[in-house]
Amino acid sequence: MRQLRTLNDLSITEINYLLTQAEKPIAPLNGFYTAANLFFEASTRTKYSFEMAEAKLGIHKFDFAAQASSLEKGESLYDTLKTFESFGTDLLVIRHPQARYYQELEGLNIPIINAGDGAGDHPTQSLLDLLTMKQEFGTLLGLHVVIAGDILHSRVANTNAKILEQLGARVSYAGPAEWMPPHISAKQLLTMDEAVKQADVMMMLRIQTERHDGKAFWSKQSYHNRFGLTEEREQKMLPHAIIMHPAPVNRGVELADSLVEAERSRIFKQVQNGVLVRQSVLKYLLETKGAKRYENIV
Amino acid sequence: MRQLRTLNDLSITEINYLLTQAEKPIAPLNGFYTAANLFFEASTRTKYSFEMAEAKLGIHKFDFAAQASSLEKGESLYDTLKTFESFGTDLLVIRHPQARYYQELEGLNIPIINAGDGAGDHPTQSLLDLLTMKQEFGTLLGLHVVIAGDILHSRVANTNAKILEQLGARVSYAGPAEWMPPHISAKQLLTMDEAVKQADVMMMLRIQTERHDGKAFWSKQSYHNRFGLTEEREQKMLPHAIIMHPAPVNRGVELADSLVEAERSRIFKQVQNGVLVRQSVLKYLLETKGAKRYENIV
Amino acid sequence: MRQLRTLNDLSITEINYLLTQAEKPIAPLNGFYTAANLFFEASTRTKYSFEMAEAKLGIHKFDFAAQASSLEKGESLYDTLKTFESFGTDLLVIRHPQARYYQELEGLNIPIINAGDGAGDHPTQSLLDLLTMKQEFGTLLGLHVVIAGDILHSRVANTNAKILEQLGARVSYAGPAEWMPPHISAKQLLTMDEAVKQADVMMMLRIQTERHDGKAFWSKQSYHNRFGLTEEREQKMLPHAIIMHPAPVNRGVELADSLVEAERSRIFKQVQNGVLVRQSVLKYLLETKGAKRYENIV
Numbered sequence: 001m002r003q004l005r006t007l008n009d010l011s012i013t014e015i016n017y018l019l020t021q022a023e024k025p026i027a028p029l030n031g032f033y034t035a036a037n038l039f040f041e042a043s044t045r046t047k048y049s050f051e052m053a054e055a056k057l058g059i060h061k062f063d064f065a066a067q068a069s070s071l072e073k074g075e076s077l078y079d080t081l082k083t084f085e086s087f088g089t090d091l092l093v094i095r096h097p098q099a100r101y102y103q104e105l106e107g108l109n110i111p112i113i114n115a116g117d118g119a120g121d122h123p124t125q126s127l128l129d130l131l132t133m134k135q136e137f138g139t140l141l142g143l144h145v146v147i148a149g150d151i152l153h154s155r156v157a158n159t160n161a162k163i164l165e166q167l168g169a170r171v172s173y174a175g176p177a178e179w180m181p182p183h184i185s186a187k188q189l190l191t192m193d194e195a196v197k198q199a200d201v202m203m204m205l206r207i208q209t210e211r212h213d214g215k216a217f218w219s220k221q222s223y224h225n226r227f228g229l230t231e232e233r234e235q236k237m238l239p240h241a242i243i244m245h246p247a248p249v250n251r252g253v254e255l256a257d258s259l260v261e262a263e264r265s266r267i268f269k270q271v272q273n274g275v276l277v278r279q280s281v282l283k284y285l286l287e288t289k290g291a292k293r294y295e296n297i298v
Numbered sequence: 299m300r301q302l303r304t305l306n307d308l309s310i311t312e313i314n315y316l317l318t319q320a321e322k323p324i325a326p327l328n329g330f331y332t333a334a335n336l337f338f339e340a341s342t343r344t345k346y347s348f349e350m351a352e353a354k355l356g357i358h359k360f361d362f363a364a365q366a367s368s369l370e371k372g373e374s375l376y377d378t379l380k381t382f383e384s385f386g387t388d389l390l391v392i393r394h395p396q397a398r399y400y401q402e403l404e405g406l407n408i409p410i411i412n413a414g415d416g417a418g419d420h421p422t423q424s425l426l427d428l429l430t431m432k433q434e435f436g437t438l439l440g441l442h443v444v445i446a447g448d449i450l451h452s453r454v455a456n457t458n459a460k461i462l463e464q465l466g467a468r469v470s471y472a473g474p475a476e477w478m479p480p481h482i483s484a485k486q487l488l489t490m491d492e493a494v495k496q497a498d499v500m501m502m503l504r505i506q507t508e509r510h511d512g513k514a515f516w517s518k519q520s521y522h523n524r525f526g527l528t529e530e531r532e533q534k535m536l537p538h539a540i541i542m543h544p545a546p547v548n549r550g551v552e553l554a555d556s557l558v559e560a561e562r563s564r565i566f567k568q569v570q571n572g573v574l575v576r577q578s579v580l581k582y583l584l585e586t587k588g589a590k591r592y593e594n595i596v
Numbered sequence: 597m598r599q600l601r602t603l604n605d606l607s608i609t610e611i612n613y614l615l616t617q618a619e620k621p622i623a624p625l626n627g628f629y630t631a632a633n634l635f636f637e638a639s640t641r642t643k644y645s646f647e648m649a650e651a652k653l654g655i656h657k658f659d660f661a662a663q664a665s666s667l668e669k670g671e672s673l674y675d676t677l678k679t680f681e682s683f684g685t686d687l688l689v690i691r692h693p694q695a696r697y698y699q700e701l702e703g704l705n706i707p708i709i710n711a712g713d714g715a716g717d718h719p720t721q722s723l724l725d726l727l728t729m730k731q732e733f734g735t736l737l738g739l740h741v742v743i744a745g746d747i748l749h750s751r752v753a754n755t756n757a758k759i760l761e762q763l764g765a766r767v768s769y770a771g772p773a774e775w776m777p778p779h780i781s782a783k784q785l786l787t788m789d790e791a792v793k794q795a796d797v798m799m800m801l802r803i804q805t806e807r808h809d810g811k812a813f814w815s816k817q818s819y820h821n822r823f824g825l826t827e828e829r830e831q832k833m834l835p836h837a838i839i840m841h842p843a844p845v846n847r848g849v850e851l852a853d854s855l856v857e858a859e860r861s862r863i864f865k866q867v868q869n870g871v872l873v874r875q876s877v878l879k880y881l882l883e884t885k886g887a888k889r890y891e892n893i894v
Contacts, residue, residue: 032652068638070641075844083640271385342676
């Protein structure tokens with residue numbers, strides 16, 4: 001593995017390895033490693049969780065600020081990243097609004113971890129979601145996961161659905177018909193009232209208002225009533241069922257304010273797991289790439 | 299102590315302990331600690347002095363950039379900070395324009411150091427002011443401190459006055475009547491010409507133009523003549539008396555340009571002491587909170 | 597040496613020492629050192645290459661963000677830097693749009709490395725250029741270097757020309773007559789077609805559009821045809837000749853897109869060498885200044 005652009009860059013064996021490693025105690029890497037974190041979109045969870053993972057592994061991070069860089073002078077993304085490669089940077093972590101931005105970076109000789117490409121993928125988010133379910137249920141085999149909300153604009157919905165099914169889970173969907181991609185079949189569609197009674201995992205998605213071109217479909221309250229996880233619906237969930245959400249949560253819209261820190265919510269557990277899977281991915285990528293090591297520097 | 303929101307979170311014993319520790323040689327902490335520095339207002343002294351203190355203690359810092367975070371997507375301050383808590387961050391350092399911003403953060407389970415809350419408090423500034431006077435005079439008992447200038451908008455004037463009196467100093471005030479809070483009695487008020495002849499410490503305050511809603515009361519020159527520490531007034535100060543100012547100084551307004559680095563000025567000594575007291579506070583807060591330690595990481 | 601404002605702060609012996617040291621294996625410094633990086637202009641190469649050099653030497657860096665600092669409250673550059681001096685910072689790295697900004701900083705007692713002052717100097721860029729030529733040819737003696745393009749607005753053209761001649765190279769120039777400084781003699785001027793046939797080094801300069809007050813002289817295509825290194829011209833270069841450019845390159849303007857990563861291009865090698873010479877300069881400056889060391893911290 002030289003890249004983690006989408007989950008397709010990983011075999012099922014590798015995914016299992018990364019999840020297993022994520023829960024083991026972590027020690028700093030031997031040698032001097034550097035990662036450049038390049039976030040071209042706003043981020044709290046992903047950005048700082050990569051930073052935390054890097055810090056724990058003893059990886060020196062470069063915090064790239066696009067607006068104060070030569071991108072301002074018209075330099076291309078490729079030339080900017082080639083510059084980091086020339087510095088001897090060991091790894092790039094990139095979030096970019098353009099889907100599949102990595103396709104124009106094929107000339108680089110440095111591993112990239114995709115930290116989100118527009119409405120494309122977000123593989124470490126998928127891994128942390130898997131880890132959270134694995135911790136909870138031991139296995140994904142036979143698990144019923146309902147993905148609910150803004151499926152169309154979500155960069156994890158499709159990736160998660162695919163890998164969940166590969167790992168033996170059953171995936172259903174709930175949410176506005178307008179936000180359902182064409183490949184979803186009628187029998188996979190549930191109303192929210194049906195969903196809460198059957199799901200082991202209610203995987204709520206964020207309404208990606210920043211990707212809707214300013215078009216509002218529902219008022220917050222009417223969305224919440226029709227498609228949200230209300231307090232009433234939560235009461236009908238199976239006793240062992242859990243609530244997940246990639247966050248940031250639009251409180252009172254996707255789910256009731258009071259449910260964010262409810263007993264069955266794993267929302268902040270997901271954040272915690274984000275650090276673990278990113279450690280695991282960083283370590284694996286650096287160890288398997290035959291990365292330059294500056295053995296004389298520790 | 300789990301928080302340092304105002305000096306009221308500290309007993310007099312703790313204040314003395316922190317000041318004593320501040321002057322002792324410092325070594326990096328054992329274990330892996332992280333602090334998130336969240337500055338929602340412009341800052342040079344406070345921000346980088348916390349960074350320096352953290353660096354010397356070997357604490358890994360997160361430099362939170364609000365404008366590139368999920369706050370942009372409407373996430374609340376509480377959810378943002380809960381996210382840092384979930385990462386396993388050991389401590390938060392926060393400057394925020396809203397007075398008592400910390401009141402809405404009571405659900406967090408992570409210590410906060412208040413690095414300034416609007417026109418509210420700024421406890422580490424007060425501590426560095428105390429350290430500077432203690433270094434100079436050995437004790438605060440019997441010291442005559444004149445606080446001069448924009449008392450009303452200053453976040454340290456009131457805190458400093460209270461603690462100085464508790465520690466046995468006498469506090470007087472000088473400055474425009476419009477900027478005197480109602481609780482100040484007539485006998486505590488001095489003209490600048492009276493003040494300079496009596497004070498052991500002339501504690502000049504910064505004119506907080508950014509909190510005045512654009513209303514200018516005086517021209518710079520007329521303010522300087524009436525309420526500033528002019529070269530003429532400095533000549534009338536007691537031989538041992540010192541000049542303090544939290545900085546940044548409006549040179550030629552609160553005090554004459556030539557006095558900023560005058561022999562009796564302790565303005566850059568205060569900056570130096572800021573690093574020392576922040577080291578002391580960070581160390582104390584981490585050691586007494588039973589903070590998570592990642593013993594396998596050093 | 598306490599400062600590196602221009603190459604004039606270095607003797608020829610020191611320059612040779614710095615270039616020799618640059619190629620030796622590097623180890624982290626003993627002791628706790630801090631550098632404040634203050635970039636008041638956009639930068640990718642220089643900024644992050646200093647960061648990389650600092651990281652490898654184990655120097656803790658402060659990443660100063662002007663727009664979130666007290667400069668916003670009207671504080672002067674001098675007072676801002678005096679503040680960093682008071683923190684105990686060991687070294688300042690400064691890029692500033694104002695030529696000779698360092699002249700107003702003479703009261704400081706802390707070493708400055710100039711990382712670019714407007715259209716003034718950029719000494720570490722000159723050093724990395726020298727290192728690149730020294731690596732290639734062993735010596736600069738007798739080398740024919742053609743500096744081509746926007747000589748007038750370049751902060752390295754004049755510095756490089758002077759030091760190259762001191763080290764025994766012959767310097768010629770090519771480019772628009774409007775961009776030739778008056779001190780260049782007619783016999784030093786070549787057309788691009790003459791230049792490519794004679795040069796050992798084609799040192800292409802960036803068109804500093806950001807310093808041209810919006811005046812465009814040529815279309816990109818016509819500039820490229822008349823003054824650029826086209827694919828046709830590259831074919832006429834001497835077999836051993838190399839192409840240099842400080843970057844970012846305006847691809848298709850100063851040189852053909854396909855030449856940026858051509859075999860004879862040293863453009864990304866220059867980036868790599870930038871890290872090496874900056875390590876060398878940082879180490880030398882810290883070791884020779886009798887810098888404060890906090891021996892108890894490692």
